Each structure stands twice: as structure tokens, then as C-alpha cells.
Amino acid sequence: MADWDDLKVFLAVARGDSLSRAGRVLKMDAATVGRRVTRLEAALGARLFSRSPQGYGLTDEGARLVHHAEAIEAEMERAREALSGPGEGISGQIRIGAPDGCANYLLPQVVAGIVAENPALEVQIVALPRVFSLTRREADMVIAVSRPEQGRVIATRIADYHLSLAASTAYLADAPPLDTLDDLRTHRVIGYIPDMIFDRELDYLADLGVEQAPVTSNSVSVQLNLIRQGAGVGVVHDFALPATQGITRVLTRTFRLTRAFHLVRHADDRKVPRIERFSQALVAGMRAEIARLEAQVHQQATA
Missing domain, CATH: 3.40.190.10 (Periplasmic binding protein-like II)
Incomplete structure (x- = not known):
């Protein structure tokens, strides 16, 4: 029969794919984690992980146990909450x-x-x-x-939020006119690195009609700082603008995204x-x- 402590170790290994990562989460050494996994497998009479140089992968039996272990984890959490009381x-x-x-x-x-x-x-x-x-x-x-x-x-x-085109006031003072989206062809555009976009909703360049931005980053914060430094024009979260000085929205009547x-x-x-x-x-x-x-x-x- 498995006890809850061994199941916690099992879940940590299942989520981390390795004894060392599980050990860091559990604050115990990898050898102890390995012994606990072996003890659980013996108690259940089933092989829960397939060992390889790449790490610990769940077997079919292990994958089935995950759902039961997570249900017990949730029950233990509810019990802890019940004992602490709602006023805590x-x-x-x-x-x-x-x-x-x-x-x-x-x-x-x-x-x-x-x-x-x-x-x-x-x-x-x-x-x-x-x-x-x-x-x-x-x-x-x-x-x-x-x-x-x-x-x-x-x-x-949670909520909708909006994005706008923006540039630094210093950049706009020396840049060509920016009155329409077509004018973007004469400006440096700042955007995401194309092959690092992890969500299709972040592909803002398609909405701008721009095929490729010459200055890119996979970080919104870096993009915003590039804009602040006068590197070009980019799409920014409206909610980020109050925290950033020297940046102004442009083409607000013709371009605004909702996500x-x-x-x-x-x-x-x-x-x-x-x-x-x-x-x-x-x-x-x-x-x-x-x-x-x-x-x-x-x-x-x-x-």
C-alpha cells in the first residue's frame, strides 16, 4: 500500500522527468528520491517509470497513477484548508x-x-x-x-486588452511622416522574432501588413525599451504605457488591436x-x- 509521502515523490518525478529536478523541489537528494520511487514501485507491484539517459518517463501504469495521485493531492489540500479555517x-x-x-x-x-x-x-x-x-x-x-x-x-x-502602435517622441521628431499605415514602409518596425512566436495571437505584423521587422525581440519588455530608445515604431500594450516615459501612440484612429x-x-x-x-x-x-x-x-x- 502506498503512502502519501511516496506519492508526493512520485508526482515530483513525473513532473520533473528526473530525480535531480524532483529532489530540488522536494529538498532532498536524488538518491533518496530514487529509493522512494523504487519503494513505491515495489509496494504497488508495478513499474512506474522507464529509465533512460534522457530522464524518467512515465510508463502506462505510471500515467494512470498520476491522475489518482493528483486527486489525493487535491484532497490533502482541501483538508489543510478546512483545518486552517476560512478566516486565515x-x-x-x-x-x-x-x-x-x-x-x-x-x-x-x-x-x-x-x-x-x-x-x-x-x-x-x-x-x-x-x-x-x-x-x-x-x-x-x-x-x-x-x-x-x-x-x-x-x-x-479575464478581460480584453488593447494594443497600439507607438514610438518615442525623439524618434518621431526626426523620422519621416507617419500619417497612414502605408507610411510604415519608410520606418523601422520593431516586433517579435518570427520563429519564436509561441501564440498566433502575438503575430501583430500581419495586422500591420508588414512582412518582416528589422528590429526584433522575443520579449515585450525589450521591444518596449527599443521603442523608448528610438529604434523604431512598434506595437505596445496600452496598459504598459503609463509605466514608460517618452513614448506616444501613433495612428490611433486607424490601428488598434484587441486581445x-x-x-x-x-x-x-x-x-x-x-x-x-x-x-x-x-x-x-x-x-x-x-x-x-x-x-x-x-x-x-x-x-
Whole structure:
């Protein structure tokens, strides 16, 4: 019969694909992790992992056990929440994966408000321009631009947000006229590195009618700083503009994009009170912050 401690080790190895990565998560050495896996396999009478130089891959039996182990994990989390009581606030560790634009210009102020009200809460923001794996538990939840079409996940639409063309005032002072989208042919355009776009919703150049940007980065923050330094014209999140001096929107009457953020979680976390309460606070905070920052941009434009 397997105990919960061994199942925790099993899940860590399944999510990390290696003993060493699991050990770092569990704060134990790899040899101990390996012994615990072997003990669990003996107790269950089944081979849970296939070992190879590339790491530990789940066997069919291991893949079936993952679902049961995650269900137990969720039950243990609910039990912990029930014992702590509703008046204790949100506690424990929560990791959020997010595109770097959202992670840099929205999440800091939203998360700051949540942790101020929940002192026992630890939040990790992983800002990477790529897709996160909830199955491997790289994060407890992910903020995505495209709604997922497959997988055992639940997705909540957070809010629409807008993007505009922008350039630094110094660049515009010396650059050719920019009165129409056709004028972009005489300007340097800043954009994403084409083969590093991880979501089709981020392919802004197609909306501009531009085939290739001469100055590119896979990071929204780098793109914004390139614009600030006068490297050219680029597409920026409206909610990022209040945090950046010396940048102004251009062609606002002819170009504006609308996209949406979604909060994506593992389906098994729906009944975990800690995750549910944090998700509700995060969604409410992001909706309010997007509305506040975009209203500020609009007021500045009409002043």
C-alpha cells in the first residue's frame, strides 16, 4: 500500500522527468528520491517509470497513477484548508506563469495587493515568453492569450486588452511622416522574432501588413525599451504605457488591436480552496488594473 509521502515523490518525478529536478523541489537528494520511487514501485507491484539517459518517463501504469495521485493531492489540500479555517486568508505557495508583458506591467501591482491582504501567501511569478505545461506542474496557473483547445484544464476569460502602435517622441521628431499605415514602409518596425512566436495571437505584423521587422525581440519588455530608445515604431500594450516615459501612440484612429487574457488552471484544482480563492482575487484584480491603466492612457490622449 502506498503512502502519501511516496506519492508526493512520485508526482515530483513525473513532473520533473528526473530525480535531480524532483529532489530540488522536494529538498532532498536524488538518491533518496530514487529509493522512494523504487519503494513505491515495489509496494504497488508495478513499474512506474522507464529509465533512460534522457530522464524518467512515465510508463502506462505510471500515467494512470498520476491522475489518482493528483486527486489525493487535491484532497490533502482541501483538508489543510478546512483545518486552517476560512478566516486565515490565503496561504502557501502559488506559482503563476505569464507572458512577460503581463508579468511586467500588470501582475506586480495586482499581486502586491493580494499578498498585502494575505501575509502567509507566497507568490512566484514566472515571466517567460512561451507556453507553460500545467500537466508537468511548471505552474499552478497560467495567464494565456489564446484559450486552450485541449487538455484537462479550466479557462476563465479575464478581460480584453488593447494594443497600439507607438514610438518615442525623439524618434518621431526626426523620422519621416507617419500619417497612414502605408507610411510604415519608410520606418523601422520593431516586433517579435518570427520563429519564436509561441501564440498566433502575438503575430501583430500581419495586422500591420508588414512582412518582416528589422528590429526584433522575443520579449515585450525589450521591444518596449527599443521603442523608448528610438529604434523604431512598434506595437505596445496600452496598459504598459503609463509605466514608460517618452513614448506616444501613433495612428490611433486607424490601428488598434484587441486581445484577451485567460486564466488557465489544471482541472483537478477546481476544488482546491486556496487555488480557487487566489484565482478569484487575481481575475478581479487584473480586470480592475487593465481598466484603470487603459483609462489613464485614454485620458492622456484626450487631454
